[in-house]
Amino acid sequence: MEMNWRSTAGRISELVGDAALNFDRQMRRLGLARSAELSYAEMDPSSPVVSEAIAYAEGVNAFIEGLGRRGIPLEYRLLGARPSRWEPVYTF
Numbered sequence: 001m002e003m004n005w006r007s008t009a010g011r012i013s014e015l016v017g018d019a020a021l022n023f024d025r026q027m028r029r030l031g032l033a034r035s036a037e038l039s040y041a042e043m044d045p046s047s048p049v050v051s052e053a054i055a056y057a058e059g060v061n062a063f064i065e066g067l068g069r070r071g072i073p074l075e076y077r078l079l080g081a082r083p084s085r086w087e088p089v090y091t092f
Contacts, residue, residue, distance in 0.1 A: 001060070001086070001090075002083055002084060005033075005090040007023075007027060008027060008032045008033050008036075009027070009028075009032075009033035010023075010024035010025065010026070010027035010028035010033070011024060012024055015079055015081055016079070036089055036092040037089055039092060040053075040088070040089040040092050050088070053088035053089075053091040053092070054088045056086075056088070056091055057085075057086045057087060057088045057090070057091070060086035061085050061086055064082075064083045064085065064086070067082075067083070
């Protein structure tokens with residue numbers, strides 16, 4: 001999930017380094033993440049779609065917070081990273 005939102009947002013290089021900079025630049029030029037942010041900002045906060053995205057993010061974050069040191073997936077341990085918090089907008 002994290003790689004999907006990072007790919008769309010052009011933020012892969014934050015995890016894997018400079019090798020992904022060109023890819024990140026291309027994805028940022030496409031503007032998919034920016035479009036999702038703008039759409040999300042325009043949504044009615046009381047709509048079921050927004051409420052469900054918030055609830056989903058809370059569930060994902062509860063899972064992430066419950067990971068012990070050994071529960072962190074191998075790819076994060078190899079990169080010296082932890083899963084990032086999930087934001088409701090990432091769902092869009």
